[in-house]
Amino acid sequence: MSEKRLAPFMEMAQKESCFRPGSTLCVDCMESIAFQNVGRATDNGIKTIYTMGTFCGEVSTLLWPTVVAWGRGDQEATQFEKSFSIIHNVFESASTVAEGIRDTADILLELGALKKPIQVVANSGDGGALVIGLRSLLHTIHRRSRVTVVVLINEFFANTGFQYAVTATPYSETSTTPPGDFIPGNLEEPMNHVGLALMAGAEFVAQVSPAFPKDFTEACERALSCSETAVIFVPSPCIAGWKFKEGRTIELAKLASETGLFPTFLKEKGKAGSLRHVSLDSKQRTPILRFLAPQRRFHHLVHEKNGEPAVVKGREKEVALIQDWANRNVQTLQRLTAWDVA
Amino acid sequence: MMASLQKELVAQLKKGEALDLRADGKAGSGLVMTLQVFAEAVSLEGTYQVQEWPFFSSARKGANVRGFMRVGKGPLFMTCQVESPHVALLFTEKTGEEIDFASGVSKGIFVLNTAYHAIEAAQKFRLRGEVFTVSGDRLGQEYLHHPIPNISVLAALHKALPLVSVQQVVQALKHNGEKRRLPLKAIQANQDCLLASLKEVSSAVVQGEEAWEHPLPSFAGYEGYPIGAQSALRSSLQNLTANYARTGRRLVFQDPQDRCTGCSLCIVNCPEGIIQFVPDEKRGIRVTGADVNHFCKLCRECIEACPLDLFEEVEGALV
Numbered sequence: 309m310s311e312k313r314l315a316p317f318m319e320m321a322q323k324e325s326c327f328r329p330g331s332t333l334c335v336d337c338m339e340s341i342a343f344q345n346v347g348r349a350t351d352n353g354i355k356t357i358y359t360m361g362t363f364c365g366e367v368s369t370l371l372w373p374t375v376v377a378w379g380r381g382d383q384e385a386t387q388f389e390k391s392f393s394i395i396h397n398v399f400e401s402a403s404t405v406a407e408g409i410r411d412t413a414d415i416l417l418e419l420g421a422l423k424k425p426i427q428v429v430a431n432s433g434d435g436g437a438l439v440i441g442l443r444s445l446l447h448t449i450h451r452r453s454r455v456t457v458v459v460l461i462n463e464f465f466a467n468t469g470f471q472y473a474v475t476a477t478p479y480s481e482t483s484t485t486p487p488g489d490f491i492p493g494n495l496e497e498p499m500n501h502v503g504l505a506l507m508a509g510a511e512f513v514a515q516v517s518p519a520f521p522k523d524f525t526e527a528c529e530r531a532l533s534c535s536e537t538a539v540i541f542v543p544s545p546c547i548a549g550w551k552f553k554e555g556r557t558i559e560l561a562k563l564a565s566e567t568g569l570f571p572t573f574l575k576e577k578g579k580a581g582s583l584r585h586v587s588l589d590s591k592q593r594t595p596i597l598r599f600l601a602p603q604r605r606f607h608h609l610v611h612e613k614n615g616e617p618a619v620v621k622g623r624e625k626e627v628a629l630i631q632d633w634a635n636r637n638v639q640t641l642q643r644l645t646a647w648d649v650a
Numbered sequence: 651m652m653a654s655l656q657k658e659l660v661a662q663l664k665k666g667e668a669l670d671l672r673a674d675g676k677a678g679s680g681l682v683m684t685l686q687v688f689a690e691a692v693s694l695e696g697t698y699q700v701q702e703w704p705f706f707s708s709a710r711k712g713a714n715v716r717g718f719m720r721v722g723k724g725p726l727f728m729t730c731q732v733e734s735p736h737v738a739l740l741f742t743e744k745t746g747e748e749i750d751f752a753s754g755v756s757k758g759i760f761v762l763n764t765a766y767h768a769i770e771a772a773q774k775f776r777l778r779g780e781v782f783t784v785s786g787d788r789l790g791q792e793y794l795h796h797p798i799p800n801i802s803v804l805a806a807l808h809k810a811l812p813l814v815s816v817q818q819v820v821q822a823l824k825h826n827g828e829k830r831r832l833p834l835k836a837i838q839a840n841q842d843c844l845l846a847s848l849k850e851v852s853s854a855v856v857q858g859e860e861a862w863e864h865p866l867p868s869f870a871g872y873e874g875y876p877i878g879a880q881s882a883l884r885s886s887l888q889n890l891t892a893n894y895a896r897t898g899r900r901l902v903f904q905d906p907q908d909r910c911t912g913c914s915l916c917i918v919n920c921p922e923g924i925i926q927f928v929p930d931e932k933r934g935i936r937v938t939g940a941d942v943n944h945f946c947k948l949c950r951e952c953i954e955a956c957p958l959d960l961f962e963e964v965e966g967a968l969v
Contacts, residue, residue, distance in 0.1 A: 318934045321914035322927075329922040329945035334711035335894050336949035340921035348918075368710050486831060521918040548678075548711050555950030558919055607833065 320525045323348040326356070331377035332368040336554045338544035338561060339365045339460050341518045346429065346458060349528030355426045357409050358394045361402035361441065363433030364467045365460060370396060388424060399432070400441025403448040406430035406455040427532055428455040435465040435473045438501055445539075449508040452536040459501075459539065461570070462546035470549040474499045477569060478633055479626045480605050482549075487608040492626050497633060500640060501541060502573055509649050511536035515573040515641075517543045519561035520585060523572055530576065543570035551604030560602065566594040568634035573641050581645035586638055593638070596631045655759060655780050655855075656810070659736055663698065663813075668722035670732040671811075674751040675741025675763075676894070678711045680800020683826060684741075685717045688807055691822035692721055695814045701726050712894030712947055714745050721813070733866060737761065737811060741786075741799055743897040746775055752864040755779075761806045763787065763799040765898075768854035776862040782810045782853045787897065789850065793843035794836070797896060801840050805847035820844065891922070892968055895948035900966045903939040909958050910937045916952040916961065925952065943968050 325347030333340045343365065350356040358378070360366040369377040378394050397405050406428045416422035437445050437459040445457065464482045465471040472482040476494045481487050485494040505513045511534045514527035524542075531538035545552070545560040552560060564570040565585040575581030587593040600606040601617030609623045609630075619627050663669050675681040682704045689702035698721050706715040718732045734754035739761045740746045752760065757779045763786035764771050772781045784806040786799025794801070801823075808819050820841055827837035912933030917925045924941040937960070940946060952961045 317918075318912065318914050321917040322929075322935060325923050327923065329924050329941070330891055331922075332710050332713050332891070333921070335947040336951060337710070337921055341919060341951070344921065344923045345918055347923075364710070518918065521915070554948075555954045557949070558951055558954060 317522050317525055320345075320348055320521075323351040325351065326378060327369075328377050332371060333364065334547050336547045336557050337364075338462070338518070338542075338546070338557050341557070342458070342460060342542045342544060343369070343431075345518045345521070345524055346431075346528060349525065349532065350427065350429060352532065353389050355389050355424065356393075357406075357413075357426055357428050359402050359405040359409065359428070359430045360394065360396040361430075361432030361436035362396075362399045362467065363431075363436050363460065364462075365431060365433065366396050367467060370394070399436040400444045402430040402432035402436065403441070403455065403457050404444045406457070407448050407451065407453040410453055410455050429532075430455055430457045432457070432459055433465075433467070434459060434461040434463065434475045434501075435467070435471075438475060438499065439465075439473050442504075446504065446508045449505060449510045449537045449539065452509065452511075454535055455537060456531045456534070457537065457539045458542060460542045460544045461501075462544045462549065464546075464549055466546050466549050472496075475501065478630050479609060481608065482605075492608060492623065498637075502641060503644055505539045505541075506575065506644060506647065507649060509536075509577075510539050511577045512538035513541075513573070513575050514539070515541040515543065515570060517561040517565060517570070517572070519558045520565070520572055523574070523584060527574055530574070536577075549605065551607075552602045556602055560599065563594065563599040567596050567599045568593055568638040569596070569599065571638055571641055573645070575645055578648060583638070583642055583645055588638065588642060590635045590638070593635075596634050597627065600627070600630070655757070656812070659759070659811075660813070663721065663723060666723045668720050668726060668728065669737070669811075670735040671719040671721070671737045671739065672732045672735035673717040673719075673739035673741060674745050674749065675715060675717075675739075675799075676711075676745055677706065677709045677713050677715045678798075679741040680798050680803075681715060681717045681739075681741050683830075684739075684800045684804045684807065685719050687804055687819065687822045687826045689719055690826060691814045691818045694818050694822055698723055698813065699726055701729070705731060712891070714748060714893075737807075739803060739807065740764075740775075741803060744893045744895070748893050750864055750867075751775070752777060754866045755864055756862075759810050761803060761810050763803050763806075768852045769856065772854065772856040776864075778856055778858055778862055780810070780853065780855050782806045782851055784847055784851045786847070789843055789847050793839050793846065801843040802847040802850075805844050806851045809848065809851045809853065816845075816848070890944050892942065892944055892946050895946060898965055898967065899948060899963055900968055901940060901942050901946050901948055901952070902962050902964050902966075903937065903960055904962065905937070905960050908936075910960060911958070912936055913957065915955040915957070919951045919955040921949055921951065922947065 325344045327343040327347040410428050413426050461475050463476045464473045470483045472484045475498050479493040481493050487493040516523045516527045518524045545557050565572045571586040572584040597617035600610040601612040611618050673681050685702050689700040692700050701720040704717040709715045737759045738752050740751045760777050760781045762771050762783045764783050765785045768781040768783045771783045784802045786802035787797040789802045790798040912935045922945045924945045926939050927935045927937045930936040
């Protein structure tokens, strides 16, 4: 990473994002907020090529002829840095297609056919990158390809109807793990995606939500200036699948970090990482109930009564187990901040 | 007292001809559930056969969606989508402003979710035939604590097309709720909402001298677009997503005392990136408003984000 001064947060807000209004994403979708901010971060004077796996953010923003929300088509072709390209492919291939683009661009640059360097950003969902395409993601990282991979995590396959994905919180409701009298929802514990990316050898791994704009901006800038693979996991509350009221996306994203389910994590190879927006003392940490209560996918465990969470009778054990998992998750990530691949 | 058109349609059904229904609304307005429950009630009754299917692909919450239903005495062999329905339903008024929900219907039965009385609604949407309206958003807010019109429109549809008894609709509604794993309380609230809505349906037979045409949409192909049409579309900013917002609500930004500190939280938290601002010497930037009329989906994030509460959701139509 270069010793470039990080752009102040307000400076970032004034940048022009290549993600235009007019997408058909849900009202109050976190992916949309993430794209806006990734778009602002890539407006740094270098031409960006995006690749997309199949996910909500692809099918709702590249619909033709209704809308193409990824903009800059109106820029003159001579404005190399401002004009903009996008390649979309199937679920698992966002990172591998990005790798191909990086190699091609490097060769063209060496031959002189391309005058200026480019940056490559791969966008995909957690179903695409961590379930269907975990292999291609890990291999891209393993090959040290110089791309930035953005993985939006909403805990299931939202695009196809909220089926279980490997990142789902324990005891959450998904359409393939419906809670009933005997089975209280999803029984699996989530995969440690941050650890996997680190162990595969990523130069920079971050788990950060746009709900913390300063950290998100920092993560994007650091990722784009890496010389090897950088991965940003973006926890994205999904209004349609998590089933909460409009206007609470940012609040839930903050709670996801503060309760320890998706703590804000930044780690660069060879340097000490940091764990932010979560208390390391489990007694002072925001209780998990605050995060579960507003969502109807945890309706079988917790209800919200007059703004206060109340555990459903007989489900205390499950809530305690989620709390336990959150505590262990923070411990794991805390250990990872000091861990480096040999 | 059954009106003539209703009688005509029921007689047509008894003769063996199929009856077509088409519903227009927004994803999240409960369109699928309404048609499912009505179809189930009709099949419970046993006289008629039904087909019911929603029609949308990658539509997201707030996007326009469509659903179809076909009722008939004998086996239903027709499987294409409905172009000229006998009964047209409208779940959200904003959808009606965007597309012609009555397209292909010159005279028929119309069921609308609107606060207007049937006669006013007929005038607004240029309808001829029998019009049934119900204030679904208000009833939904009252009984289900959420402005969802599905149950009220179901009640209005039951009034418009009396093929089954109220008990059968209630039974189908209960079964559908159980199938969707709704809590018992919600199932009961749905039932209460249905019974209350039945009393609030307004109807009118609208006849007029002039015939209002609702032509079928035509498709002229893509010839009009030059090569590189995608680029033109990107810059045309055509997809006005402001229609995703709730009917009759809009966002306003008010800062008469110039309190905005330029903290930029609204700018980075806006999913559409439509917050307008100007450079300011002291504060860095100063927010001046948002492009509400074109793209605001009314997600309320800026309202929640602003530490000074300068954004507000108010009643009022888009300009």
